[in-house]
Amino acid sequence: MRRVVLLGATGSVGANACDVIRAHPADFRLVALCARTSRAAAEALAAEFGARAYCGDDAAVRAVEENEADIVLVATVGLSGLEPTLAAIGKGMDVALATKEVMVAAGELVTARAREKGVRIIPVDSEHSAIFQCLQGQQRGTVARLTLTASGGPFLDGPADLSSVTPAQALAHPRWRMGPKVSVDSANMMNKGFEIVEAHWLFGVPFDDIGVVVHPESVVHSLVTFRDGSTLAQLAPPDMRVPIQYALSWPERLPAQRQPLDLAALGSLTFRAPDETRFPCLGLVREAALAGGTCLASLSAADEVAVARFLAGEIAFTDIPNLVRRAVDKVPVRPCDSMEAVLAADAAARAACR
Ligand SMILES: NC(=O)c1ccc[n+]([C@@H]2O[C@H](COP(=O)([O-])OP(=O)(O)OC[C@H]3O[C@@H](n4cnc5c(N)ncnc54)[C@H](OP(=O)(O)O)[C@@H]3O)[C@@H](O)[C@H]2O)c1
Numbered sequence: 001m002r003r004v005v006l007l008g009a010t011g012s013v014g015a016n017a018c019d020v021i022r023a024h025p026a027d028f029r030l031v032a033l034c035a036r037t038s039r040a041a042a043e044a045l046a047a048e049f050g051a052r053a054y055c056g057d058d059a060a061v062r063a064v065e066e067n068e069a070d071i072v073l074v075a076t077v078g079l080s081g082l083e084p085t086l087a088a089i090g091k092g093m094d095v096a097l098a099t100k101e102v103m104v105a106a107g108e109l110v111t112a113r114a115r116e117k118g119v120r121i122i123p124v125d126s127e128h129s130a131i132f133q134c135l136q137g138q139q140r141g142t143v144a145r146l147t148l149t150a151s152g153g154p155f156l157d158g159p160a161d162l163s164s165v166t167p168a169q170a171l172a173h174p175r176w177r178m179g180p181k182v183s184v185d186s187a188n189m190m191n192k193g194f195e196i197v198e199a200h201w202l203f204g205v206p207f208d209d210i211g212v213v214v215h216p217e218s219v220v221h222s223l224v225t226f227r228d229g230s231t232l233a234q235l236a237p238p239d240m241r242v243p244i245q246y247a248l249s250w251p252e253r254l255p256a257q258r259q260p261l262d263l264a265a266l267g268s269l270t271f272r273a274p275d276e277t278r279f280p281c282l283g284l285v286r287e288a289a290l291a292g293g294t295c296l297a298s299l300s301a302a303d304e305v306a307v308a309r310f311l312a313g314e315i316a317f318t319d320i321p322n323l324v325r326r327a328v329d330k331v332p333v334r335p336c337d338s339m340e341a342v343l344a345a346d347a348a349a350r351a352a353c354r
Helices: 012-023 039-049 059-065 078-090 100-117 126-135 167-171 180-187 190-203 241-249 281-291 295-311 319-330 339-353
Strands: 002-007 028-035 052-055 071-074 094-097 121-123 143-150 210-214 220-226 231-235
Touching (some): 002 059, 002 241, 012 028, 012 039, 012 241, 071 241, 078 295, 094 241, 100 339, 121 241, 126 220, 126 231, 126 241, 143 190, 167 295, 180 190, 180 295, 190 281, 190 295, 190 319, 281 295, 281 319, 295 319
Parallel strands (some): 028 052, 071 094, 094 121, 143 210
Antiparallel strands (some): 143 220, 220 231
């Protein structure tokens, strides 16, 4: 029986995690959960699972500090995931990480703290779960390249000019039903840039050895190429319950809640190179990654503000990368060696972006 603390229980990942826990009552016990504003929904889940519910801006940290668990599933949005992740590591509790911005803004700090404490960070993102699964039983030092698959989002095949697409269009992801921030990040491929950074810190692979291929069917979730020329991939239906369940049950595999893939019914799977001219965010993240230090913390914070401004109708979809670039250029880059350094870059970038 694994005790779980679930941060962001009322969101898209949170709802899928609740489904997984509901389906496996003998394997998981939800001891605490949190939301920020959805108090009624959080309390209903707490009553269903016999868990403690926390709400408000400091809910995630309190849920970690006031409970003992075997694993903390971090599924809030943006930098709000950082402090509770560090708190969980500080208590020696393993972390199942959905909130990729934690690794984007502070991957160096988080992985160093986890190493010191002997805590495991297990990926929840479907792409990183795929890589994690392909690496099971492999020897260190044999990986030549990681390839992240990208669905391409709602604008893969048009319109050619993205300047007048609306928030409703950007939120209508063709394959995944997700929260608003990650949906917009997926629509302009900022999300895929973030995932390159996340993969770098989770698996210790240099940025130059992490590629992206567009795969609209979202069936191959990512691939690992080894030095002998073999490539392993993980395939599954596009359903977040698969990687969430694996993160919670690892190294065990529990029964699935739906039918596995039927490749003959699918018929074909397609792949193509990303169009970095229409989607400049990929290159933007790579540049910030090479600058290192707190540059990615600035970028992540600027993106949170820019996406919120796009969703509020204040800026165009194509203004997001421009606004983020200008904000990142204004904030000095410092070593990413403390939470204070990350928070300072975050605050400066938010101010620049507003
Ligand atoms: N959705 C996916 O399929 C998916 C896949 C891979 C990775 N991810 C990553 O997982 C994270 C969560 O995504 P999502 O789509 O589930 O987001 P979402 O649907 O917007 O849900 C966010 C959840 O976090 C809670 N929350 C937000 N800020 C909080 C704070 N400061 N303190 C405590 N709780 C807070 C929200 O509570 P309220 O309801 O009260 O606002 C809600 O429960 C993101 O980083 C995303 O990039 C998501």
